[in-house]
Amino acid sequence: MVISARSMSRRYGSADLPFVALAPTSLDIEPGEYVAIVGASGSGKSTLMNLLGLLDRPSSGRLRFEGKETTALGPDALAQIRNRRIGFIFQQYHLLPRMTALGNVELPLVYARETLRNRRRRAEAALDSVGLSAKLGSLPASLSGGEQQRVAIARALAMDPVLLLADEPTGALDSRSGADVLALIEGVNRRGRAVVIVTHDARIAARAPRIISMRDGAIASDERRSEQGLMFA
Ligand SMILES: Nc1ncnc2c1ncn2[C@@H]1O[C@H](COP(=O)(O)OP(=O)(O)OP(=O)(O)O)[C@@H](O)[C@H]1O
Ligand SMILES: [Mg+2]
Known part of the structure; x- marks a missing residue:
């Protein structure tokens, strides 16, 4: 299992006036899975993503990453x-x-x-894989939004991660650049990495084999699709 969360919650505010951004949630993500997370603004999608990515710590519950319990780890180990x-x-x-x-x-x-030589080689290969070999020396401001997001994808892939987390990666892009970015992300998944993508785009969600739908800080549904149609997890 890449991710195994048990009764994981996130509260903001004070103890006497807590705001529950994520109610206790249990969730497994397997190697190579492709999961779309959907839900209204404020339903807790980014809160969940930040916990899955170890960018934030749960207020309660447990989170295993590749079998290792993370909730007691210090900042350096998490980083x-x-x-x-x-x-x-x-x-x-x-x-x-x-x-x-x-x-x-x-x-x-x-x-x-x-080493300098390794990082140059791997960064160039990552930029080549997103079609940006011609833009190695460009500053972000001189790149289009779609190109900037492709640089961000190359950066995300440079270390060959087991899990790719994408929080509305096409939200700021026109439909053409968004389709390019989505195709790259789907290709990353086909090469065996687990992908979790937050999206407001129903067409993007409809392509995902598993859709988690959030409402008011909780998972309202978690559906896996097979060739035959929808199955309930
Ligand atoms: N640092 C914070 N302090 C207090 N409340 C927060 C904080 N971060 C998020 N929240 C609240 O938690 C709830 C869930 O926020 P979250 O960002 O997870 O929503 P979201 O589903 O990603 O929304 P969107 O689609 O707009 O990105 C919201 O009500 C938000 O105001
Ligand atoms: Mg969000």
């Missing part, structure tokens, strides 16, 4: 799992503006203390 095992893509790209496309994609390899 190391994020760096080595998880790729992130966000709606707003989150590229460093003063670094070239190549520099941005090299960053996770720098954190992992790869």
Whole structure:
């Protein structure tokens, strides 16, 4: 199992006036799965993603990542799992503006203390895999939104993660660039990595073999599709 969450919750606010962003939730994600998360604004999708990505800590419950309990780990151990095992893509790209496309994609390899030669080779290969070999030296501001998101995908893949988390990766893109980005993400999954994608786009969700639907900080439904049609998990 890549992810195994048990009674995992997230509350904000004070103890006497808590706001439950995520009610106790149990969830497994297997290697190579492709999961879409849908739900209204404020239903807790990003809260759940940030917990799955070890960017945030649950208020209660447990979270195993590749079999290892994470809730008692310190910040450095969590950062190391994020760096080595998880790729992130966000709606707003989150590229460093003063670094070239190549520099941005090299960053996770720098954190992992790869040699200069290795990180250059791997970053170039990652940018090639998203069709941006011609833009290695470009700054983010000189790239289109779709190109910036492809740089973000290359950065997310540079360390060859087991899990790719994408929170509305096509939300800021026109339909053509969005389709390109989605095709890349689906290709990442076909090459065996687990993908969790948050989307408001019903067409994107409809392509996913598993759809988790959130409402008011809880999973309202979790449906797996087979060739025969919908199955309930
Ligand atoms: N840091 C925070 N402090 C207090 N409340 C928060 C915080 N982060 C999120 N929330 C609240 O938790 C709830 C769930 O937020 P979340 O960002 O997970 O929603 P979402 O489903 O991702 O929405 P959207 O589709 O708009 O991105 C919201 O009501 C939000 O206001
Ligand atoms: Mg969100």
